[in-house]
Amino acid sequence: MKVKVLGTGLTKFGEHWDKSLKDLAFAAAKEAIEDSGLDTDKIDAVFVANMLHGKLTGQDHLGALVASNLGIVGGAFRVEAACASGGIAIHLAIQSLMSGTYKNVLVVGAEKMTDAGASEISSALMGAGSEDERKAGLTFPALYALMAKAHMQKYGTTRSHLASVSVKNHYHASLNEKAQFPYEVTLEKVLESPIISSPFTLFDVCPVTDGAGAVVLSSDSTQPGVFITGSAVATDTVDLSQRSSLIEIAATRQAAKEALKQAGVKISDIKVAEVHDCFTIAEILAMEDLGFCQKGEGGKFIQKGSTKLGGSCPVNTSGGLKACGHPVAATGVKQIIEITRQLQGRVGKRQVANADVGLTHNVGGTGGTVVVHVLQT
Amino acid sequence: MNSSPVQIWRKHKNLHNYLGKTGRLLVWTKIFVAPTGFEHQTPYIVGIVQFEDPSTSSGQVRLPAQVVDCPEESLKVNQKVQVVIRKIGKAKAEDVIEYGIKVKPL
Incomplete structure (x- = not known):
């Protein structure tokens, strides 16, 4: 695979009351094009990822909307796969x-x-679930809470294990000026915050966020940039209850296996990763299902600091979905941006030393869609 | 999000398939922040229930369902539950009232 990331652009994640979706997309795209060194007329097509805008505002046709705002007249496509x-x-x-x-x-x-x-927002996001889940009054925090409860029942994972994901990712976000919540939190604060859906408290749950990210990709491997050497997608049932197991995301295993094979690397070669921590249990499952640790050990693995900056493989150096924020369809692009910039040595205080191979893991719904990318210098 | 009358009619036609069935509660959560139409019920309990169903290849069917008529403290893993028919969400004055399945402990 000879595809390169030539340029990246990212808005601040958070509450942008003075900006529309069109404004956010334009700002990120303009920065990415400038960073790529290409003239805008060299961009052949635009892929616009968005999940909620049509539902929340009535504005669809986002491919042409974003492309025309940039003065691009080639192909223009809107892509939707929930949070992936x-x-x-x-x-x-x-x-x-x-x-x-x-x-x-x-x-x-x-x-x-x-x-x-x-x-x-809770109702709109449940478009990523099934009709039976909506009629049961489920929300996404509740669906992942069910997975957390099942993991706790089977492996003895604790509230403290869950909370340690939030503490780590807030620490990383404190080093990222683009993060929605660039400050640290204590384990006690996570545990004592209000319950959203048991066992999750407010600090186990990703926030509601505005934001945009953009990348320029090219098949011209002579240009300076970072290679994407693996790109794989796997799917599963949209309805969580229809899975054979509640304590794993099988699509993560499948997508990771394929992406690593394409790249010709092992999970132990990954120096830095951005994984889908929409809820604290999601990062624990990701660590296990990607193969960073054994099944059932994810909570302990994270709590002992292996995935914190300075550990063997820092995970979610951006702050993740939890603390950097989760503007749903921007997240998968932001993950590519963070790993690209890590591999380019451009992230300042949160730089991982000698980062030459990185991985991104983006999940739609409760694991109905998973996409994994491998990036290399 | 409210369903249209024809969507409700289509769904109601299948409700009798579940009436009176018993199953086991595998896992549950108590929801404090609800989606539109369920705000008046908070906090409420939703779980995944497993029913025996010889007509399927696995012999089992799983469904998400609200757990009603009990305090959370009384629930246990693999709790035996029975399907009941209840209102789903909150209909506005001129909407068709939607019914669906929930479960209660036995």
Whole structure:
């Protein structure tokens, strides 16, 4: 696979009351194009990842909306796969380059969520679940809470293990000026915050976020940039209850196996990773299902500091979804941006030393879609 | 999100398949922040229930369902439960009232 990330652009994640989705997408895209060193007329197509905008505002047709705002008149596509929309847009953009259809493409992930209230957002996000789950009054925190309870029942995972994910990711976010919550929290604060859906408290749950990320990808490997050497997607049932197991995300295992095989590397070669920590249990499951540790050991593995900056493989150096924020469809693109910048040595205080191989892991719903990418210098 | 009358009619036609069935509660959570239409019920309990069903290849069917008529403290893993028919969400004055399945402990 000879696809390179030539440029990256990212807005601050948080509450952008003065900016629309179009504004956020434009800002990230402009920065990415400038960073790539390409002229805008060299961009052949735009892939726009978005999940909620049509539902929340009535505005669809986002491919042409974003492309025309940038003065790009080539291909323009909107991509939706719930919270994995960004990763899937990257995957499709890579396919378009490998097929030879395009030479340089722009991928923009953008979401504008804070205009809506909590119940409205909870309902809109449940579009990523099944009808039976919606009729049961489930929310995404509740669905992952069910997975957490099952993991606790089987492996003895504790509230403290869950909370340690949040503490670590807030520490990483404290080093990232683009993060929604760039400050540290204590284990006690996580444990004592209000319950959202048992066993999760407020600090186990990713926030509602506005933000956009953009990358310029190219099939021209002579340009300076970071290689994407593995890109794989796997799927499973949308309805959590229909899975054979509640304590793993099988699609993560499958996508990781394929992406690592494409890249010709092992999980032990990964020096830095961005994984999908929409809820604290999700990062524990990701560590186990990606193969960083044994099944059932994820909580202890994270709590002992292996994935904190300075550990053997720092995970979610951006702050993750929990503390950097989760503008749903922008997340998968932001993960690629963070790993690209880590591999380029551009992230300042949160730089991982000697980072030459990185991985991203983006999940849609409760694991109905998973996309894994491997990046190398 | 409210369903249209025809969606509700389609769903109601299948409810009798579940009436009176018993199953086991595998796992549950208590929800404090609800989606639109469920705010008035908070906090409420939702779990995954496993029913025996010889007509399927695995012999089992799993469904998500609200757990009603009990305090959370009384629940245990593999609790035996029975399907009941209850209102789903909150209908506005001119909406068709939607019913669906929930479970209660036996």
